[in-house]
Amino acid sequence: MFSLDAISQAVPYLKYGLITTLWLGAIILPLAFLAGLLVGIVAAKGARPVRLLTFVYIDFFRSFPPLVLIIFVFYALPFLGLRLPEVPAFALAMTLNGSSYFAEIIRAGILSIPKGQTEAARSTGLSGASTMIYVVLPQALRNVLPPLLSNSIELFKATSLASVVAIAELLRSARIAQGVTFDSTPLVLAALIYLVILWPCVRILSRLERNDLKAIM
Template identity: 45%
Template sequence: MDILDTFFNWTVFRDSFPLLLLGLTTTISLGVTSILIGLVSGLFVALVRMYAPTPFAALAVAYIDLFRAIPILVLLVLIYYALPFVGLRLSPFAAATSALSLVSCAYSAEIFRAGIQAVPSGQFEASKALGLRYWSMMTFVILPQAFRVVIPPITNNCINVMKDTALASVVAMPDLLKQATQAQALAANPTPLVGAALIYLLLLLPMVRIVGTLERRFAIGKR
């Protein structure tokens, strides 16, 4: 058996493709859900860290430091296997979404904080001089400028979340990697894993190119 029959067997790939497609749907659902939750909660945590009273700001800092330091795989195992001992049992999808969202939130919070701090202080002073309330200032003046700054790193964080969905297979989540592993076992051939790698590449490569394009565009805008 040569390398083509072992890793690029068309018959095996064709037979396993429906299973891979089903796993891809689950992967996209998991990734998009985790990204949206992470972005919204990350913005909230960033605002709490920067503008809330000291006790709440300290809690936000502790949260960010903790979930940026803990490996996602460890967090996922703790959520799925340890929480049932305290009476909370989550489905594989809910456990994976929770783990990915918690970590994504921590990284997003730091990205948003950096973006807000990048807005010139004169913008804050001008908003206050116009009599804008805090939420009006943030909504109409500060955040639109901060979002422009954070789009490239936020997009890069979204790519990392999509890649980390592969870790959900450890909790029997039927994502793309899990389905590929099962197809490999059924066919006794690694071609489904190669197929899954190619699907990940086709899914993530456009996002990688978008990051590069955005970074160049905003760099030109700064100059």
């Protein structure tokens, strides 16, 4: 393990896998957040029939394990006449799953803002949309920043599931390198790469959670 020869052979595979993992995250995180933001706003402030639909959406996709959803979108939808390439299928499945969690977090954040804030903003002449964008959302997102970051970390880690649809992200690339080198070094290096990327995010999350706890106490 950790022989220089195994490391030198694994580096090109890991480099390709890391790049793939990063751009998968760059696709999935914004899509899931924006979809969750829209659903969360409607779930908090929409008309009752529409809110009921958003609750169904949130509960339905939160009930599916991400792996099951990925397999369903990529392998089952073709039988219904909808065949998606690997990356769009993975992005769709993870957006549906991730947005359901983002939506519930954002809905809770919006509902945490006192109604007086909205009424005061409307009394100054702001429209409902402007009040939401400039008054409610900034405070709501700040209130739920720790769970938003936590969900983002979990969603990024879930990029490792892309190997199910044959996308050579970091984990799959490490396994390919392992087969080439007949050594477990690539897997250990992949784990270390995940640690280097995510550990700072986890530390930031811990700090935010401690600050929130202090504010409550």
